[in-house]
Amino acid sequence: MDEAHRVSGRIGKPWAVVHDNTRIPSLRRLYVTATPRLWQLGDEDEAGAPGELVASMDDDPDGPFGGRAFTLTLSEAIDRGICAPYEVVCVDATGTALQAAQLLGAEGRSAKVRGARFAALQTALVKASSEENFRRTLVFHHVVKEAEAFAAGLPDIAAHLHAADRSCNRPRSGWPVSLAGFPLGQWAADARRFYARGEMDADRVAQLEKLGMVWSHFDVAWEEGLAAARGWAAENCHLLAPLSATFQGAAVASG
Structure with missing residues (x-):
C-alpha cells in the first residue's frame, strides 16, 4: 500500500479498515510511504475519550505497521539515479508598476496587465535559467493557448535580454535558452501534435516537410x-x- 501514512492515526478514519484482518484478510501487508507519521496518545485518549489512536508508524514488529523492512533516503535515491536532484529557486518580480497594476481590481485583469505579467514571468524564467544553468523547465498554465504563447515567446525574450546584458548567456550553440538541453525528439513530437490538431501554420509545415519530416x-x-x-x-x-x-x-x- 502506497501513501501508507494516510491510514495512520485515529480509528475513525475510513481507510484504517485496512489494518483489520477480520474485514480484509491478508497473510502479509506491505506499507510504503515517504512521510512516516508517528503518533502518541494524549491525555484525553488515555482517559478513554473517543478517537483512540489505531496506528502509529513506529519501527515496531508488534505494531499495526510492523517492523521497518527497508529505508531509502532521498540522497541515496538521487545517487542511484532514481530521483532527480532538485533545488527550490524562488523568483521575485520586483517591478513596482506591475505590482501596482495587479491591485487595480477589475482593471488588474485587463489584457494589458495580463500581458505585462506574462512578459515579466518570461523574463524571470530566462534570467533564472541563465543564472542557475537550467537544462530544461516545466511551466504550468491554466490555458493551453497561454502555455503555447509562453513557449513561443521565450526565444525573443532571451535574445532581447542577451542583447541588453551579455551576462545573460545564451547556449554556446546559439540556440535560444528555451531550447537549451531540450531533446530534439520531444520538439519533433510536439510539432507532430500541433500538426495533427491542425494548429500549425502552412509555412512551418512546408519548412518541416522540406527537411523530410515524418508526420506519423x-x-x-x-x-x-x-x-x-x-x-x-x-x-x-x-x-x-x-x-x-x-x-x-x-x-x-x-x-
Whole structure:
C-alpha cells in the first residue's frame, strides 16, 4: 500500500479498515510511504475519550505497521539515479508598476496587465535559467493557448535580454535558452501534435516537410510492413508467414 501514512492515526478514519484482518484478510501487508507519521496518545485518549489512536508508524514488529523492512533516503535515491536532484529557486518580480497594476481590481485583469505579467514571468524564467544553468523547465498554465504563447515567446525574450546584458548567456550553440538541453525528439513530437490538431501554420509545415519530416510513425510503419508483406507473399504465394519470417531484412509475421 502506497501513501501508507494516510491510514495512520485515529480509528475513525475510513481507510484504517485496512489494518483489520477480520474485514480484509491478508497473510502479509506491505506499507510504503515517504512521510512516516508517528503518533502518541494524549491525555484525553488515555482517559478513554473517543478517537483512540489505531496506528502509529513506529519501527515496531508488534505494531499495526510492523517492523521497518527497508529505508531509502532521498540522497541515496538521487545517487542511484532514481530521483532527480532538485533545488527550490524562488523568483521575485520586483517591478513596482506591475505590482501596482495587479491591485487595480477589475482593471488588474485587463489584457494589458495580463500581458505585462506574462512578459515579466518570461523574463524571470530566462534570467533564472541563465543564472542557475537550467537544462530544461516545466511551466504550468491554466490555458493551453497561454502555455503555447509562453513557449513561443521565450526565444525573443532571451535574445532581447542577451542583447541588453551579455551576462545573460545564451547556449554556446546559439540556440535560444528555451531550447537549451531540450531533446530534439520531444520538439519533433510536439510539432507532430500541433500538426495533427491542425494548429500549425502552412509555412512551418512546408519548412518541416522540406527537411523530410515524418508526420506519423504509424503510417510509415504500415507502409514498410505492407511492402515487406507484398514481397514475401510474392515469393511464397501466401501470407501465412511464421513469426521469424523476414523480407529483405524487414520483419514479416502473420501473428
